[in-house]
Amino acid sequence: xxxxxxxxxxxxFGHVRALDDVNLQIASGEMVALLGPSGCGxxxxxxxxxxxxRPTSGRILIGGQDVTNVPTRDRPIGMVFQSxxxxxxxxxxxxxxxxxxxxxxxxxxxxARVDQLLELVRLVPQADRYPNxxxxxxxxxxxxxxxxxxxxxxxxxxxxxSALDALVRTxxxxxxxxxxxxxxxxxIYVTHDQSEAMAIADRVAVMNHGRIEQVARPPELxxxxxxxxxxxxxxxxxALELPVVNGRVVLGGAFDVPAPAGxxxxxxxxxxxxxxEVTSTGAGHPATLEVKIxxxxxxxxxxxxxxxxxxxxxxxxxxxxxxxxxEPGAKLAVRIDPADVKxxxxx
Amino acid sequence: xTATTVTSVGETREPLRPARIGQAIMFVGLFTxxxxxxxxxxxxxxxxxxxxxxxxxxxxxxWWVSAFTDQAVxxxxxxxxxxxxxxxxxxxxVVVPAAYWSRVRNPRIRTIVELSAAIPFALPxxxxxxxxxxxxxxxxxxxxxxxxxxxxxxxxxxxxxLYWAVDGAMxxxxxxxxxxxxxxxxxxxxxxxxxxxxxxxxxxxxxxxLLAFATSFGExxxxxxxxxxxxxxxxxxxxxxxxxxxxSGAFNRLAAVTMVNFxxxxxxxxxxxxxxxxxxxxxxxxxxxxxxxxxx
Numbered sequence: 001x002x003x004x005x006x007x008x009x010x011x012x013f014g015h016v017r018a019l020d021d022v023n024l025q026i027a028s029g030e031m032v033a034l035l036g037p038s039g040c041g042x043x044x045x046x047x048x049x050x051x052x053x054r055p056t057s058g059r060i061l062i063g064g065q066d067v068t069n070v071p072t073r074d075r076p077i078g079m080v081f082q083s084x085x086x087x088x089x090x091x092x093x094x095x096x097x098x099x100x101x102x103x104x105x106x107x108x109x110x111x112a113r114v115d116q117l118l119e120l121v122r123l124v125p126q127a128d129r130y131p132n133x134x135x136x137x138x139x140x141x142x143x144x145x146x147x148x149x150x151x152x153x154x155x156x157x158x159x160x161x162s163a164l165d166a167l168v169r170t171x172x173x174x175x176x177x178x179x180x181x182x183x184x185x186x187x188i189y190v191t192h193d194q195s196e197a198m199a200i201a202d203r204v205a206v207m208n209h210g211r212i213e214q215v216a217r218p219p220e221l222x223x224x225x226x227x228x229x230x231x232x233x234x235x236x237x238x239a240l241e242l243p244v245v246n247g248r249v250v251l252g253g254a255f256d257v258p259a260p261a262g263x264x265x266x267x268x269x270x271x272x273x274x275x276x277e278v279t280s281t282g283a284g285h286p287a288t289l290e291v292k293i294x295x296x297x298x299x300x301x302x303x304x305x306x307x308x309x310x311x312x313x314x315x316x317x318x319x320x321x322x323x324x325x326x327e328p329g330a331k332l333a334v335r336i337d338p339a340d341v342k343x344x345x346x347x
Numbered sequence: 348x349t350a351t352t353v354t355s356v357g358e359t360r361e362p363l364r365p366a367r368i369g370q371a372i373m374f375v376g377l378f379t380x381x382x383x384x385x386x387x388x389x390x391x392x393x394x395x396x397x398x399x400x401x402x403x404x405x406x407x408x409x410w411w412v413s414a415f416t417d418q419a420v421x422x423x424x425x426x427x428x429x430x431x432x433x434x435x436x437x438x439x440x441v442v443v444p445a446a447y448w449s450r451v452r453n454p455r456i457r458t459i460v461e462l463s464a465a466i467p468f469a470l471p472x473x474x475x476x477x478x479x480x481x482x483x484x485x486x487x488x489x490x491x492x493x494x495x496x497x498x499x500x501x502x503x504x505x506x507x508x509l510y511w512a513v514d515g516a517m518x519x520x521x522x523x524x525x526x527x528x529x530x531x532x533x534x535x536x537x538x539x540x541x542x543x544x545x546x547x548x549x550x551x552x553x554x555x556x557l558l559a560f561a562t563s564f565g566e567x568x569x570x571x572x573x574x575x576x577x578x579x580x581x582x583x584x585x586x587x588x589x590x591x592x593x594x595s596g597a598f599n600r601l602a603a604v605t606m607v608n609f610x611x612x613x614x615x616x617x618x619x620x621x622x623x624x625x626x627x628x629x630x631x632x633x634x635x636x637x638x639x640x641x642x643x
Contacts, residue, residue: 079528089543
């Protein structure tokens with residue numbers, strides 16, 4: 001009942017089109033991640049849903065209601081900021097109570113609801129501390145509790161984990177997901193971290209230059225990026241620029257795939273390191289092992305090869321046990337299944 | 348300072364190094380430079396006669412009693428306090444919303460506010476006073492020479508101190524983000540100001556208010572220019588010197604009044620330092636920019 005519809009949302013700052021005709025439908029209870037580099041418009045889009053920015057044109061609907069001209073305080077939203085933005089003069093408990101108190105809810109109801117939320121975000125022991133007396137992760141959980149207090153139709157999260165260190169980040173990410181699924185609220189999650197976006201969201205919207213390039217479920221986005229930009233931005237991918245010859249893109253004996261539509265001269269071939277098959281004796285394209293990087297269960301091989309008369313480097317990932325067989329300097333042969341190669345025209 | 352104290356604990360038995368002696372001499376010299384005049388004024392205010400010797404010939408509280416039973420002195424203190432209080436209140440009422448607005452709603456007016464905050468330092472108060480007289484002559488001739496116009500004048504010269512203190516407090520509290528967060532929580536503008544903005548900039552408002560109060564309290568030139576009829580403590584002091592005709596005790600009473608004036612301003616300064624937790628240097632214009640640059 002409380003999905004979000006963005007219809008032709010455009011925002012112009014001076015000469016810059018921060019948002020360029022953005023259309024997106026978010027189902028009730030769904031979490032969508034807005035993923036993109038800084039300056040791609042993802043935060044502007046989130047702030048437009050919050051009402052902190054007014055779109056130049058287009059409409060924003062929450063639960064079917066047009067809220068385009070509704071001020072922030074009257075929108076059914078809860079928001080979590082990168083910098084926590086907790087009120088330093090209020091305790092954790094008072095921070096969570098704030099949205100209820102400004103709505104003049106009865107004191108008993110406020111207390112019951114706040115107790116419930118403290119439980120939900122696991123801050124009961126810290127309830128009476130001030131924001132500067134809790135850790136970053138606890139502060140952000142408090143901010144989450146505060147955002148959820150008025151039972152908003154939409155939860156807006158603006159890079160909520162960016163200020164935290166790596167260990168806390170993954171734990172809080174899973175925590176946010178758990179809470180969001182528990183309360184079944186619709187959520188929009190802004191991040192520039194692709195692994196974060198794919199781990200937490202039902203769908204990921206990849207943004208670039210104020211436009212949505214692709215909206216897809218994480219596995220789909222990972223397996224088949226729809227655009228050149230999606231392919232570069234999502235997943236750690238090898239990108240090799242190759243000539244188009246007779247309508248085909250070929251990397252020696254490694255792969256031979258049809259050229260993408262619109263590519264006449266050169267094309268970029270994307271393939272993931274884990275899809276590179278490496279052998280020391282078998283058929284394939286010759287490559288030299290430069291460096292081995294141990295990553296735990298996998299090892300990444302930095303390979304040097306010759307493409308089109310020039311040197312090119314790319315990566316191959318393999319189980320660490322298998323990588324033991326190879327030493328830097330080894331002459332290897334590589335092959336990539338054509339199904340794992342995505343090609344796009346050179347932009 | 349803390350670092351020096353800590354190291355000196357372990358080094359108490361070491362012989363004094365030349366650098367340490369130099370520091371001590373500097374400190375004593377500076378301390379004497381600041382306190383000696385005040386000690387002299389105080390001694391003079393309680394001296395029966397002070398002529399040939401290094402210390403007064405005898406001591407009395409008569410001058411203090413006669414000064415502070417004098418209706419003119421009491422009146423001067425009264426109007427100075429009212430003037431300084433109204434100045435601080437008017438400045439707070441105008442500057443806090445302006446600073447908030449310039450941060451949260453319209454950053455473009457910052458340039459104007461910061462420029463006008465520099466004017467009281469670029470122009471002598473006398474010039475500002477005459478300007479205000481000219482201007483009031485055009486828009487409100489009835490106000491000329493009155494107390495309200497003087498309050499406006501003092502508010503105009505004292506507001507930069509308040510502005511810097513409040514703006515600094517807003518920057519430190521990240522008031523833009525807090526306002527947005529409060530808005531997203533459903534707070535109305537009044538609720539945001541009362542429950543979020545004011546509590547988080549209180550030290551800045553108190554500090555700035557005290558500085559505005561102190562500025563008005565000791566100001567002389569503008570009172571002279573704008574409102575000749577208003578009798579403040581500095582005016583009383585100036586008259587006491589000007590009209591001196593050899594009567595005994597006139598300067599001793601002046602010393603007593605000066606002493607009280609000093610104590611008031613010193614207490615205000617101490618309060619400012621207290622409310623800024625020893626970070627008073629941050630009130631200086633540009634201090635924040637330097638800090639940010641160092642952090643970045």
